[in-house]
Amino acid sequence: NDDATAELTPAEMIEANQMMVVFDRxxxxxxxxxxxxxxEEALDEIYQLLSSFxxxxxxxxxxxxxxxxxxxxxxxxxxxxxxxHSLKLFHLLMNDYVRxxxxxxxxxxxxxxxxxxxxxxxxxxxxxxxxxKAQETIIESASYPELKPLHIITHYCVLxxxxxxAPRLAISRCELIEELxxxxxxxxxxxxxxxxxVSKFCAQALEHNAGEVRELAIKLLLSLYKTHGTIVKRYLPxxxxxxxxxKKYRDIFDAxxxxxxxxxxxxxxxxxxxxxxxxxxPGGTSDTGKRDTVKQPNTAREQQKSFDAKASTSKSRTxxxxxxxxxxxxVADESEFTPExxxxxxxxxxxxxxxxxx
Numbered sequence: 001n002d003d004a005t006a007e008l009t010p011a012e013m014i015e016a017n018q019m020m021v022v023f024d025r026x027x028x029x030x031x032x033x034x035x036x037x038x039x040e041e042a043l044d045e046i047y048q049l050l051s052s053f054x055x056x057x058x059x060x061x062x063x064x065x066x067x068x069x070x071x072x073x074x075x076x077x078x079x080x081x082x083x084x085h086s087l088k089l090f091h092l093l094m095n096d097y098v099r100x101x102x103x104x105x106x107x108x109x110x111x112x113x114x115x116x117x118x119x120x121x122x123x124x125x126x127x128x129x130x131x132x133k134a135q136e137t138i139i140e141s142a143s144y145p146e147l148k149p150l151h152i153i154t155h156y157c158v159l160x161x162x163x164x165x166a167p168r169l170a171i172s173r174c175e176l177i178e179e180l181x182x183x184x185x186x187x188x189x190x191x192x193x194x195x196x197x198v199s200k201f202c203a204q205a206l207e208h209n210a211g212e213v214r215e216l217a218i219k220l221l222l223s224l225y226k227t228h229g230t231i232v233k234r235y236l237p238x239x240x241x242x243x244x245x246x247k248k249y250r251d252i253f254d255a256x257x258x259x260x261x262x263x264x265x266x267x268x269x270x271x272x273x274x275x276x277x278x279x280x281x282p283g284g285t286s287d288t289g290k291r292d293t294v295k296q297p298n299t300a301r302e303q304q305k306s307f308d309a310k311a312s313t314s315k316s317r318t319x320x321x322x323x324x325x326x327x328x329x330x331v332a333d334e335s336e337f338t339p340e341x342x343x344x345x346x347x348x349x350x351x352x353x354x355x356x357x358x
Contacts (some may be wrong), residue, residue: 004032015069022066023049031070036079048071050089052096060101067093068111070120075118080130083122087137090115098146109152116156124169125177135172139179140193151192154180158197160204167210172217174205181220187228195228203235206248214248222255286316 005016005025012032019028024044029043046067067089074086098108110132122134142153157176161169177198184191186198205217225232236252237243244250244265254264320328 004034005029008032015073018069019066019073022063023070031073034302036077036082039077039082040073040085043070043082043089044076047085047089047092050092051232052102053097057101057141060097060103061107064097064101064103064107064111067097067115072115072118075115075122078127078130079126080127080133083130084133087133090119090137091141094141094147095144103146105150108146109150112147112150112152113167116153120156120173121169123172124166126168131168131172135176135179138176139183142180143183148191154184154192158193158201160201161208163204163207163209165208167208167213170205170208170210170213174213174220177201177220178216181223195224195231199232199235218248218252218255222259225256226259250358313332 005013005028008016016028016032019031027042027045030038033039033042052069053060057065061215070087071093072092074089075080077083077086093111094108097103116138119138121133123138125131125134138153138157141147147153157173157180161173177193180193181198184193186193186195189195202217202221202224205220206214208214208217221232223237227324233239233256237249239253244253257264
């Protein structure tokens with residue numbers, strides 16, 4: 001059974017109903033079939049129906065609307081063959097179909113706003129071939145005669161993204177801007193791609209967590225500055241010492257100075273230092289002197305410790321009278337100990353109290 005609409009969720013059924021306004025239920029059921037070959041057959045049938053359609057203006061608008069729902073749904077499929085069939089249908093709708101039936105701008109905009117967010121999301125896909133096809137489709141459709149005056153594609157491409165955006169998606173967005181700048185005239189701004197919106201996009205991309213995204217943003221900014229000058233600086237922090245402490249801004253402003261033929265500030269600082277005094281700092285202190293001053297307190301403490309150690313070893317190890325835990329005879333006096341001296345000393349101690357009593 002090719003009709004898979006019975007197994008759809010309520011949200012999918014609402015989406016399928018928008019397609020079934022124009023297309024047959026069995027045909028739409030094949031779009032939701034588990035077998036991707038059935039989906040590709042359904043896309044080919046819809047392509048043939050739209051390419052051979054000849055009706056009034058109202059029916060043409062209805063077919064465009066239903067076709068945009070089909071394309072948006074099939075853009076979410078991960079199978080490359082099915083995705084390629086949906087791209088083929090997208091090109092038909094947004095180029096030949098809208099021109100042949102003279103579809104009005106608001107209807108084209110409504111269909112594009114339904115499809116473009118999904119297609120832009122696929123530019124960050126893990127499948128490299130699918131990602132490349134999505135990028136090529138966006139770049140190609142930006143030059144379509146019916147879409148180019150609407151500026152809708154460039155508007156979606158230059159929308160700033162968050163710094164936590166997926167790196168692959170952020171890189172693809174920067175690459176899209178780079179390609180669109182080559183085929184569209186940024187200076188006039190007639191195609192929706194202006195110096196202001198691209199500079200704003202790049203300024204936000206500079207804050208991204210991925211280094212490759214920041215490098216692409218710097219590349220775009222330098223390309224803009226080369227052709228349009230100081231307008232780019234409006235969207236960057238002021239060029240001062242505090243900002244230049246951040247490496248990415250220091251590199252950008254140094255590159256701007258080189259383009260303008262001005263000396264780079266970092267080079268100016270290095271040129272003002274006398275080579276003979278390169279090892280010294282103002283005030284007659286050198287880096288080695290600074291390190292020596294840091295080590296001096298440690299050296300003094302070490303000398304004090306060695307002095308205390310020598311003093312402690314030179315002291316007599318004979319215990320005091322109050323020290324009852326140790327023997328009264330020191331280790332140093334053991335060599336001079338004789339029994340005769342001990343007996344004589346004992347008799348003196350025993351006779352002294354008696355003499356005091358007398």
